[in-house]
Amino acid sequence: MKTIVVTLLTFFAAVISAIAQDFQGMAVYESKTSTSDFQSSFAGNRDITPEMQKMFEERMKKMFEKTFVLHFNRNASIYKEEEKLDAPGQGNSGFRMASSMMGGGGTQYKNIKEKTYSVDKEVFGKEFLVKDSLPVLEWKMGSETKKIGDYTCYKATAMRKIDQSDFRNIRMKKDDEKKNENESSNKKVEEKSTNFMDQIDMPTEIEITAWYTPEIPVNQGPENYWGLPGLIMEVNTGKTVILCSKVVLNPKDKKEIKAPTKGKAVSQKEFDEIVKKKMEEMREMGGGRGGFQMRVGG
Template structure:
């Protein structure tokens, strides 16, 4: 038991040293990463079971939910990075063709900007404003696995979210990152680890890197948001509460 605990501490120390040593090297790296986003089947089954077991929900609404989740399709996201900056965004081309898709609604459509040196994670949210998101507190484990040709390490965290019903809840997050691509970035706010995040799994969805294009010849564009009107996570939460309350009053 003592040996296992000591090995965990050594592993974490090594990863921290890798992160620090990679900060300089990462300045030379650039790339475009494509992620596939999909809803977890266990989540869909759980949601539909809850809906169908609720006697207060009309049958027509139950059928609508069944068709809605049954028609959910995978979506694509892109992550651009260079010069210690990154920009993550949703590719809405498929949605323009197929219409509303619950997958993108649940995973999210808002872009994220990150400046590694400034250690910030900025969500550009069209409803409440430009948010300086709080970083997740990761716990790096000893588990490893290969994703494609890259050896990845597992990291776990708990994310606090705000529901459309007006209350807070938490979700477990599992991320797999590789130190073979030494940039402390990933999709959405799933960043801050000693390497590129290739896979994220939450209770609701999974995001997996499907294309990795490092140091491409084409110019990489990074959209830098206006940081003059940035709001804190607490201010954003307050606005979400106000929107939820206003929605209740309109019913």
């Protein structure tokens, strides 16, 4: 009798383990980034017609409002922008480059067990495979709760270093900031700079507010966010909000969760340096008057 009980317990343990390993979920996230800084920088510019302003705002919306799908199991996940039919002029390399810098493009793979990630990105006509260790955030757990869909979520906050190739966190410098910089470097201020790189400021660190639900006990979330005792349903960085709009557990059609392999393998730091160097080259090619212009199509 004892042997039968042990055999049954072993059998059930094996079944539970197999079910756990086969577990998979799918979550849809809507990502929106504030464009107020960019829009205000163009306000009052006499060279920009109302038609140009409207076109600019439409293309900014295309870059800054995205839908992503996260497929996850207990150990790994893939996060990818939902494929949409490109409008005319938005399938070119310039738009893809700008979109990539605003958090889109490529397949982002996280392996929670190994604490690594990889993402394939196409910038400047070249394919890169960024592979690195997952950022370990020191989450501060809160007691505040709120409902997201049908799930009760808990608040957590952390400080995070910013990848310098992620332009969603940039802000436009104020005129007095640019003036003080020019004066400190003994530059003569003759006219308002139209060089894009001279007008932006990139922080090195930001505060993250996340909302997670223990009702889905997986160590997963959108982008490179992880490390909470439940699926991360919302991330707020101040300028960007990533909000889960749909969750399906154990979907009928399973998704193969594997790391991307295409592109030149580089670390995140190396990739940031490549982007920075290329941006500087484009800035110099633009000359002193216009400088680098972030074209997003056309």
